[in-house]
Amino acid sequence: MRIISSALISHQDTYKKEAFSEVISQETYLESVLHPEYKDIIPPMERRRMTDAVKMGLACTKACLDNFSEITPGAIIVGTSMGSSAHTLKFLDSIITSNGGLISPTPFIQSTHNTIAGQISLFLKNNRYNNTHTQNSLSFEHALFDAYLLDREGVDHILFGSSDESENVLFDLFYYLRAKKHVKKGAGAAFFLTSKQENTDENIVVKSVEPNSNVVDTHSILSSFLDKNEKTMDDLDLILYSSYSNNIPEDLVAFPENKLVDYTSLCGDYFTNSGFAFGYAIDLLKHRPTVKSILVYNNLVETNLGLTLIEKH
Amino acid sequence: MNLDPEVLRREIKEYIIEELNLEDITPDDIENDAPLFVEGLGLDSIDALELVVIMERYYGVKIPNEEVGRKVLQSINTMVDYIIEEKGQ
Numbered sequence: 063m064r065i066i067s068s069a070l071i072s073h074q075d076t077y078k079k080e081a082f083s084e085v086i087s088q089e090t091y092l093e094s095v096l097h098p099e100y101k102d103i104i105p106p107m108e109r110r111r112m113t114d115a116v117k118m119g120l121a122c123t124k125a126c127l128d129n130f131s132e133i134t135p136g137a138i139i140v141g142t143s144m145g146s147s148a149h150t151l152k153f154l155d156s157i158i159t160s161n162g163g164l165i166s167p168t169p170f171i172q173s174t175h176n177t178i179a180g181q182i183s184l185f186l187k188n189n190r191y192n193n194t195h196t197q198n199s200l201s202f203e204h205a206l207f208d209a210y211l212l213d214r215e216g217v218d219h220i221l222f223g224s225s226d227e228s229e230n231v232l233f234d235l236f237y238y239l240r241a242k243k244h245v246k247k248g249a250g251a252a253f254f255l256t257s258k259q260e261n262t263d264e265n266i267v268v269k270s271v272e273p274n275s276n277v278v279d280t281h282s283i284l285s286s287f288l289d290k291n292e293k294t295m296d297d298l299d300l301i302l303y304s305s306y307s308n309n310i311p312e313d314l315v316a317f318p319e320n321k322l323v324d325y326t327s328l329c330g331d332y333f334t335n336s337g338f339a340f341g342y343a344i345d346l347l348k349h350r351p352t353v354k355s356i357l358v359y360n361n362l363v364e365t366n367l368g369l370t371l372i373e374k375h
Numbered sequence: 376m377n378l379d380p381e382v383l384r385r386e387i388k389e390y391i392i393e394e395l396n397l398e399d400i401t402p403d404d405i406e407n408d409a410p411l412f413v414e415g416l417g418l419d420s421i422d423a424l425e426l427v428v429i430m431e432r433y434y435g436v437k438i439p440n441e442e443v444g445r446k447v448l449q450s451i452n453t454m455v456d457y458i459i460e461e462k463g464q
Contacts (some may be wrong), residue, residue, distance in 0.1 A: 107417060110396035164431050166394065167424045 063213040063220075063268045065372075066257040069125035070341040071095060071118045072250035072329045078125050083345040088327045095228065095249050097121075104185075111168055112181065113146040114227035118251035119178040120185050122223060126255045127186075135221035135255070137191035137212050138182050141205030143198055143333030145175030147229040178225050191217070199360065201226075202252075202337040203273035203368035210271055213256055223253030224337035245308070248330015252337035254344070266347050269371040277367045284313050284359070287369045293355070300346065302339045303359040311361055326362065336360040336368055347374040376434070378462055383455045390429050395422055407451045415450075423448060430454065436461045 070076040074086040077098050100109055100117050103124055109117065119140065127133065144150075153169040171177075176194040183192050191212065195204035202224040209222040228249035237245060270291050274283050288294060295317055304326045305311045314322060329338040336358055343356040353374070360368030377383070388402035395418070409415035412423070426448050430436045436458050438444045447457040 106398050110398060111421075160432075164428045166428050167421055171421065 063210050064257050064260065065254050065266050065268065065344055066261075067126045067128075067130060067255040068253070068341050068344050069122040070250065070252045070338060071097065071122060072252075072338050073246070073248055074328060076341070077121070078128075081345065081349040083342055084349060086328060091246065091328065091330070108181075108185075111172055113148045113172065114249065115142060115144075115146050115225045115251070116172070116178050116181050118227070119182055119223070119225040119253065122225070122251045122253035123182050123185065123221060126221060126223075126253050130219075130255060133219045133255070135186065135188055135190065135219050136217040137193070137209070137220045137222075138179050138186075138188060139191075139193050139195070139205045139208050139212075139220065139222040140176075140179040140182070141195045141197070141201035141203070141222075141224040141334055141337065142175050142178055142226055143196060143201045144226050144229065144232065145196070146173050146177050147227060147232055149173035151229065151231060182221070197273065197275070199333045199336075199363040199366045200273040200275060200368050202334045202340065203271055203360065203370065206268065206271045206340070206370065207273055209256060210268060213258070216258075218256070218258045220256045221253065222256070223251060224334035225251035226332045226334045228332075246327070246330040248326070248332040248335055250329055250332065250335070250338055252334075252341040254341070265375045266344055267373055267375055269373050270369075271371075272369045274367040274369070275365065277365050280311065280361060280367050281313050283367055284369065287371075291371055293371070298355050298357050299353045300343075300356045301359055302343055302356060304335060304339070304362040306361055306364040311359065314359065325358075331362070333362070335362065336370070340370060340372070343370075343372045347372065376462060378459050380455050380459065383458060384451050386433070387429070387451055387454055390433055391416075391426070394425055394429055405451060409450060411448060411450060426454070430458070434458050434462065 073092045073095055074090055075096055076082045098121050103121050149169040150173040153173050156165045175196045179192050179194045195201050197204045205222050209220045212220055226249055233247050272287055300321050302323045302325045325339040329335050339358045346353050355373045358370040388405045392400055412418050427438050447453055
């Protein structure tokens with residue numbers, strides 16, 4: 063599956079920035095998401111009901127299609143772990159505070175996870191395949207896998223990606239439950255456009271993607287994944303990883319440290335930050351001639367392992 | 376509750392702007408007799424439900440059915456008239 067366009071909104075200066083991978087680092091990480099000027103992208107009467115997850119999704123969609131205005135996406139697929147969580151909390155809060163009275167409808171309507179994909183569909187006036195995947199830390203990989211399968215079935219110009227907004231109450235609750243400390247609270251969106259037409263010059267392709275849940279032995283899953291793709295660790299130029307423990311995963315300790323990137327330190331901790339890693343990998347493949355093969359190793363949650371192999375041909 | 380029409384008009388406009396998240400609009404931009412839906416502010420059916428919530432939450436006034444709703448939610452003035460009518464009884 064070939065990727066022809068990508069757009070990222072993150073805690074780094076990534077929106078509509080070519081070769082951002084060459085300049086971002088842990089030091090350039092911003093305390094909050096660097097949002098574009100949504101007033102220039104979304105009409106006010108539509109924007110007023112949207113939370114950040116929707117606005118980021120729409121802005122990334124527009125950026126993805128900027129150079130492909132003649133293209134009508136054959137499918138729209140979104141991965142989101144929390145959906146419009148700000149609206150979910152507002153709705154839940156209003157149930158408690160309304161004392162049995164009427165409840166404002168907007169937060170309820172807009173709190174469903176598929177609001178993002180739905181709003182993109184309305185924005186583009188596109189009524190083709192539209193799907194949302196909500197699978198905790200593997201939400202992005204499931205969206206990518208859906209796109210991968212559709213591509214193999216012949217669907218062209220698939221628009222897929224992920225979006226999750228920052229919500230401090232939920233974030234604190236999750237990290238209390240996971241007993242994880244000293245993390246950068248993250249949020250962001252990453253969207254991509256595929257094409258079935260090969261470029262004569264250079265192609266960035268998704269070789270394989272595997273979302274694995276209820277994982278006990280990550281090592282055997284990684285070995286099996288590499289075998290299936292006829293790869294060894296030596297064939298990989300870079301591994302972008304996230305780790306539930308905040309340390310380098312044991313599977314990767316033998317890999318040269320200068321070829322390992324902890325992407326959570328670049329974009330912050332949120333359940334779909336592997337979407338950022340995927341976009342970061344594409345930018346690296348486009349702009350760093352020596353890098354031809356990248357593995358995204360997503361072990362943000364202990365029992366989930368997302369593996370994505372992206373290559374330049 | 377202050378039932379002075381001028382005060383009510385001002386209050387309702389402020390509630391509408393806040394609850395409907397109308398950016399770049401001030402109370403002075405909303406005309407008292409202008410239609411709230413389609414023309415004028417250009418509100419839609421979800422906004423109609425929000426207006427019903429505003430009437431009940433802030434003024435304790437219920438809109439019992441669609442027919443009453445259509446009459447009451449025409450403009451700021453019709454909303455104010457209905458509140459005064461209901462609370463004055």
